[in-house]
Amino acid sequence: MNLSRSLLRPSPAGGQHGLLHLVDSCRAAAHLPTLRAVHARLLLLQHLPSSAVARVKLIQAYAACSALPAARAVLTSSPDRTTVFFNVLLRALTAASLHREALLLFASMRLQGPSCSPDHYTYPLALKSCAASGSLRLGVQIHASIARLGLDANLFVAHSVISMYARCGRPNDAYQVFDEMQHRDVVSWNAMISGFAHAGLFQRAVVIFREFVGLQCTQPDAGTMASVLPAMGNAKAEDITFVREVFDKMRFRGLISWNAMLSIYAINGLHVKAVELFVRMEKDGVEPDRMTLATVLPCCGQVSAFSLGKHIHEIIKRKRMCPNMLLENALMDMYANCGCLKDAREVFDAMSLRDVVSWTSIISAYGVRGHGTEAINLFENMLGQGLEPDSIAFVAVLAACSHAGFLDVGKRYFDCMTSRYQITPKAEHYTCMVDLLGRAGCISEAYDFILAMPIKPNERVWGALLGACRIHSNMDIGLLAADSLFRMVPDQTGYYVLLSNIYARAGRWADVTSVRSVMASKGIKKLPGASNVEIGDQVHTFHVGDRSHPQSEMIYKKLEELLGRIRGMGYNPGVEGTLHDVEEEEKEGHLSVHSEKLAIAFVLINTSPGTPIRITMNLRTCSDCHHAAKLISAITDREIILKDINRFHHIVQGVCSCGDYW
DNA sequence: ATAGGGTTAG
Structure with missing residues (x-):
């Protein structure tokens, strides 16, 4: 590597200035061996005792090389250490998500004397760790110190206080801080939007987002888009349209804004919108990154946009973005949902690393086609690799059993999910089991299964039973299922059609007619097949x-x-x-x-x-x-x-x- | 030499 070569060269690269430059290069390249050599050289040349800057740079570089003990050792061995040393190390620890250690380091600063007192750089870092580890009590104490020192006028500090409260489950305290601020910038609003979103107060996040946009004093930025995103799951159509208008009016539309807008469409099931936006993004010459593609690929799968999916695969190859599990998983999903099991399998086979998501994806691809044996083989194979199946992996394998009619195997997996893996079954698992039992002809067992469920059966659970009743012409239980369904979702066409099919098969034309007239009176039309x-x-x-x-x-x-x-x-x-x-x-x-x-x-x-x-x-x-x-x-x-x-x-x-x- | 808000799957 040329870093090492320039190290061997004498001056000027060997002088203190050149060596410091080398430290920065090691930081950028995260190249630990060279960094150690440069460090040794600095020690040898006696540069370190005189230069605090050099030692701070070393801490940063070691941190970038993930050599945190070495970074800490530089701090410990600096007798003239100041707050900056701690801030830099804190930054490294929070970046590595070592929040407990960060908070311990923060606490140790008090023992160091006045030259190491926390300052307006320190507090945001400490509060970030509080937020990430849910340490509300410590966060409140830190907030008190900040107020005592008058540091709450600093925007960076105030924003981290807002974020800390919101993420520790105190959105109202966060809002109070926001409300009392004398000056606000775009990040203040973003912090509050994101705060409400992360506290689960989606509607308040959207309301304050609208308020901010309405003020027209500051332009929303990429951070605004990204902050409102987590509040946009299950969003109202008008809110999505509003965000899109904001997006369209932005003067600088960076990659993050594009990705956030794509994501908002994707999480709301507006797959066509996402695909259209991606096409426009390409037309505008915006270079997509991994996240862009990982967001759009599942949308391609949902709408079977095979040629766009293949095109995205070409982009991935051209940009040499693989191996990358995120993208490979998304590619598999796209191919499988576009009806190309073979291509999905090729992606799966070529992966150098696979996680539970990868396995689940391929299991489900076989499962929904009725290839139950292969799905089960893959599932067992995954277990053999020592991977822990999670709740969704079980949905995939149970669905595979139900599509293939593997009654006993399915029952066994359902049992082992709870007994061996301590996963509490959710509605999706119950739906699979009802479908499995019902279609195998065990209608009463399926019905009893629903009655014995510890959670409230949802629409899909009853829907699975009704579907089974239609196949097996079970009118009594079919009526019970239909009754529950009509109370839950009175406007769903499909269930009326199913019920009328059950009557039709039994030759009960009068009942068919009455179902029809109920539909007509409610203004429910049959969904035209397309x-x-x-x-x-x-x-x-x-x-x-x-x-x-x-x-x-x-x-x-x-x-x-x-x-x-x-x-x-x-x-x-x-x-x-x-x-x-x-x-x-x-x-x-x-x-x-x-x-x-x-x-x-x-x-x-x-x-x-x-x-x-x-x-x-x-x-x-x-x-x-x-x-x-x-x-x-x-x-x-x-x-x-x-x-x-x-x-x-x-x-x-x-x-x-x-x-x-x- | 250091800090705030933000996007990633089945």
Whole structure:
């Protein structure tokens, strides 16, 4: 390394000035061996006793090399140490999140005499450690010292007091400090916004954010955007729009502001907005960093934006950002959700380090396709690596069991989650178990399971039971489930449709009609089924009986041809259909133009032989379309990857990964 | 030679 080479050179680099410069270079490069050599040289040349600056620089450089004991040793061996020495070491400790040690060091300053009294640099650091370790009592004491010394007029100090109170669970005390400030700058407001956000007072954070923007005395900055972000989970549409307006009006829009805005869209499920914003960011020539891409990739997966996802993968390769677990995990998630299990697996296999998130991601990718055995193998493999599965890892493996119908294995995992890993099951785990039991036909057991739950069953838990009742035509328990659901979510279309399907199968047409009229009186409409496919980077959407596409005529002709061919292979439209999503009124005519079928015909026309057909839809696919898709995959020799509302159907040569169990 | 607010997954 050239640092070492310049060390061997005599003067001028060997002189004190050159050596100090070298110390800074070691700090920047975090190169400990060279730093030790320079340190030795400084000692040899007797430069250190005379130069406090040199010793402060050494402390910083050792800290940058993560050699904190060495940094501390320099401080201890300096008889003429001053407050600055402590401040620099405190800074190193807080940066390394060693908050207890930082507070011990802070406490030791009192014993050092007046030259080492804490000052306006010291307090923010000490308070940061209080905030991080939740040391409210010490924080209050420090606040008292600050007030006694009159240091609360210093903005840096005041901001750290605000932050300390907010993060120690005292947002009102934080606000009082903020309120009593004589002068405020943008950081004062940011500290208060972030304070409310971290105390969980999201609405107050947004209100004070709006107040700040309304004052128009100071421009919001990247810190403002980042501060309001944690308050924006589950945000109101108008608040998101407001933040976007602020973002658009910012004079300097740095990377952090872009990332915060992207994140706000992402955490609110506005995946399309996030994707659009990212496209604009690229147009504006703003260079994305790891975080930008790790935020946008899951959005690509959610909306199956495969070409953008691949494009982002190219950016990652070009910028040589991997290996990086954050990005690799996000890439896997994107590929898996875009219907490319193979690419997801390639990313997983190429990783040099994997954490629980990586494993969970790949387990879930196999699980939602019905590849239960591989999902379980991966889960066991993860355990074999000594990784502790967490709550979400169990959701993935339980969901895998439920998609594959592995009743006993699923029960075993559910038991071991609590007994062996002491993880308290959440609603998601119960949903998996109800789904697993119910679809396996154990409807009463599933119902008893719900009744015995220690937490209040949510909508999804009852929804899983209702779905199982539809499959197994259990009207009694189905009604109980529907009753709970209608009280919880009176406006959710899907559950009315499920109930009416149950009645239809039992031939109770009067009840079907009454469910319909309830829906009509409440103004609830059936969500129209839609299928999306991507050709190039263009997304095409199809609805039932859609004739709006320019290629409509060709699509219908193709579909007719396909249906004619598969009819000879046992495809009998409408027979199975009524068993699942389709209502009795939907005759063969309707079924044959379901959006999935139109999408399949469209892709067949527009792509070369062998290209996989990837479809994303907003409902569960019906068994008629499922049957048709399997046969079409066989006669056209195409893979069909159908992503429906809760799983993937990966169809190869007439066989679906779901094993027709869904 | 030193300090404040801030974004990262399944």
